[in-house]
Amino acid sequence: MAAIKEQKEALACSCRLHDINFFEYLSDVINKAASLPPNTSLEKYRNLLPDKWSKQ
Numbered sequence: 001m002a003a004i005k006e007q008k009e010a011l012a013c014s015c016r017l018h019d020i021n022f023f024e025y026l027s028d029v030i031n032k033a034a035s036l037p038p039n040t041s042l043e044k045y046r047n048l049l050p051d052k053w054s055k056q
Contacts, residue, residue, distance in 0.1 A: 011026075011050070014049070014050040014051070015050045017050075018050045018051060018053075020050055020053065024055065025050065025053060025055075028053075028055055029048045029053065032048060033045070033048060
């Protein structure tokens with residue numbers, strides 16, 4: 001459980017570094033990830049990380 005908390009904190013810090021609202025980001029990424037097909041390439045998931053993410 002501690003690892004999950006640390007990952008969440010790291011993601012929140014990354015959002016802060018990129019001037020991204022964490023809650024808007026999380027909501028958007030969850031919706032985008034849920035709509036991806038099962039065999040989606042890792043690059044598409046990589047584009048959901050804060051440094052590449054764009055709300056479209």
